[in-house]
Amino acid sequence: MALTREGLAMRASKELRNGEYVNLGIGLPTLIPNYLDPSVSVILHTENGLLGVGPYPYPDEVDPDLINAGKEVVTTLPGASFFDSALSFSMIRGGKVDLAILGAMEVSCSGDLANWIIPGKLVKGMGGAMDLVHGAKRVIVLMEHLSKNGKSKLLAKCSLPLTGTQVVHRVITDLCVFDTSPKGFILRELAPDVTLEEVIKSTDAPVIDQRR
């Protein structure tokens, strides 16, 4: 069975290593901290200017001046720091953020990412994604394998305008875990009860099976 949204967040939570500085994108990635192993301690970065993001506030703790990049009210943990947008992206560009996990519209096997515009249909803007994909030491995409129309979002070459080229290291989908390579997606894991054939059928790029 393919993973649910919660299952995806749970699988992605295993990518976070103790002591890392981590930036989580808007949407699905924000669920990840709920599933983090208690023995793993990370510091969450949000690009609007905060290191040390805490959980959502209790109703009597809500502060309109304290939000994450998804415009959600949050809290701070002990050791948190605030800074301006230029400094926030300095630490991103400067390679100080260990891991970024973000959503995508398309990913190619060589690690190209498209996630900010569908010409003629939707213009979201790139926000901080173009900066993040070059700055973070590891970039992981977390998304559904297929689009709502049933088309593969994992391609030999992206059809949408790019956010960055050769920037994604790993893709976690509801069907499997892939690493990127110029020759094809390297299959690392299958989701429970998902078959290799199903993954190959759902991927518009070569799949290289390197499961252990």
Next chain:
Amino acid sequence: MINKVVNSAKDAVADIGNGSSLAVGGFGLVGVPNVLIQAVFDTGVKDLSIVSNNCGVDGGGLGILLEAGRISKVRASYIGTNKEFERQYLEGLIELELTPQGTLAEKMRSGGAGIPAFYTPAGVGTWVESGELPVKFDGKGGVERFSKPREAREFGGKKYILEETITTDFALVRAYKADTQGNCVFRKTARNFNPNAAMAGRVTIVEAEQIVEPGELDPEAIHLPGIYVQRVVQLTKEQATLKGIEQMTVRQRG
């Protein structure tokens, strides 16, 4: 003694004219200089060129200027769910230079730091580098003008593109505390683009939730030195406490 306090938001923005460029602080609804934006709206000026991460929300912040057709050009990183912003862009009513968020912040900061351009990896291999971003649509489904292709150069085997920095006629900034000499302290994530916008402005106008006398702010704790600020406006208690929330994400006890 220097005193940058101006009596009203109206007086503070009186010399902003048609065609002025404005760098504006804020991220979403947080740290947005709403009172100064309203004062600019009330003057009736048009043809404004805006530099801001977002262009407000539908009906709020810079959204009021946008909806009234007073903005002709925007440099921003994110449209998100601002339907009016997207509509005006796609119908060719405004020019929009979509700019990566970190590039936008650095353009403002380094503009105010006397640096005319910088190299960044953000946008390499994308429409930003190739100059294929539609800046203005023609209103008939075509593109009237695309963005300018960027010069690229390799440093240490890695490719970067050259981005020119930004200075503006004015900057509009929201601070938590300011002293009468313009030194500013921001609150939590309301800092965001405010210090960067302040640096980009040739005339920087601050609306402050609280104004104090020189010496009352700890010199060690000032986020924006007063040299970057020309005018300070005191908000009323109501204006200072009126703050919106986009995503009310709360958890329950127990």
